Amino acid sequence: MSGPGAPAHRVRGSRPPHGDPVVDRALSLLAAFDTRHRYLTLAELSRRSGIPASSALRLAQRLMAWGALERGDDGRFSIGLRLWEVASLAPRGQGLRQVAMPYMGDLAEVTRQHVLLAVREGDEAVLVDRLSAHQAMPVLYHVGGRLPLHSTGVGLVLLAFAEPGFQEEILARPLVHEPERTAVSPAELRRTLAEVRREGLATVRRRAPEPLVTVAAPVFAAGGRIAAALSVVVPEEHAEPRLLGPAVRTAARSISRGLGAH
The missing domain is CATH 3.30.450.40 (GAF domain)
Known part of the structure; x- marks a missing residue:
């Protein structure tokens, strides 16, 4: 299928033309936090980022593994110290x-x-x-x-x-x-x-x-x-x-x- 309305097909091993959507979604997840929303539940994270809860959870777990996010005992997510360490190098x-x-x-x-x-x-x-x-x-x-x-x-x-x-x-x-x-x-x-x-x-x-x-x-x-x-x-x-x-x-x-x- 071709034409302006046809879905784009990704070629294995290549990047999509407008950037990696995984990276875009990860950035959307981080952007869900602000000064009034320092701690977010999974539902809030999903709603504020526009990412389905199941995908938001998988991305959040990846970000937690790297240290960009943390999760408290109450289950809420917050920005991790690793992200602050990287930002301080600017x-x-x-x-x-x-x-x-x-x-x-x-x-x-x-x-x-x-x-x-x-x-x-x-x-x-x-x-x-x-x-x-x-x-x-x-x-x-x-x-x-x-x-x-x-x-x-x-x-x-x-x-x-x-x-x-x-x-x-x-x-x-x-x-x-x-x-x-x-x-x-x-x-x-x-x-x-x-x-x-x-x-x-x-x-x-x-x-x-x-x-x-x-x-x-x-x-x-x-x-x-x-x-x-x-x-x-x-x-x-x-x-x-x-x-x-x-x-x-x-x-x-x-x-x-x-x-x-x-």
């Missing part, structure tokens, strides 16, 4: 964190709040590290979490120093501020990005879930390319952007020098 995370940690520690000591370090991954920012004091205000950000580029301090920095074509792609989209759910004006965002490039700082004020101020600065690598964004997050009543800005900028420049930037 150069953009590990090397960057080693250079940045002393300077992040200095900022955390001064602010007694949150210090964030993020990199761009696709069209989002990914938080690779966070230092938080015991008395720090509650925030929505967690290590490994993704943040929008257009409405967070680290996101605006990463977007402002990204290649122009990528910026235009983001500006052409219908954007909404989170968690306020208010529309973003492309013209206003364009002005904000120009100001971030000019000042070397992004300042964001947010009213929800609690009033806060974020001040962020770019971290550059060798060759002048943007490598990351560094920020502090403080309660609005304690915010002094004129004082925080120079401290964050100085720390970011020190990290940049450690990464080989001039």
Whole structure:
């Protein structure tokens, strides 16, 4: 049978044209977990991944054998430590964190709040590290979490120093501020990005879930390319952007020098 509606037949010993479906299903299984779903039953794993329970169980057992998944006494699955070990080898995370940690520690000591370090991954920012004091205000950000580029301090920095074509792609989209759910004006965002490039700082004020101020600065690598964004997050009543800005900028420049930037 041939034609556009005919099923594809796999030739023994060859790979299917669009990747190995077993690998795709295994990745779907891992993607079923997130910060609100750290432990999943087999039924939940099947439903969230879209994989039948029998197949999900076989894949989960393979992943458990390798260490990517673990299963507790209650029968629920969770991400395994082997996956964390592999992820920690990512150069953009590990090397960057080693250079940045002393300077992040200095900022955390001064602010007694949150210090964030993020990199761009696709069209989002990914938080690779966070230092938080015991008395720090509650925030929505967690290590490994993704943040929008257009409405967070680290996101605006990463977007402002990204290649122009990528910026235009983001500006052409219908954007909404989170968690306020208010529309973003492309013209206003364009002005904000120009100001971030000019000042070397992004300042964001947010009213929800609690009033806060974020001040962020770019971290550059060798060759002048943007490598990351560094920020502090403080309660609005304690915010002094004129004082925080120079401290964050100085720390970011020190990290940049450690990464080989001039």
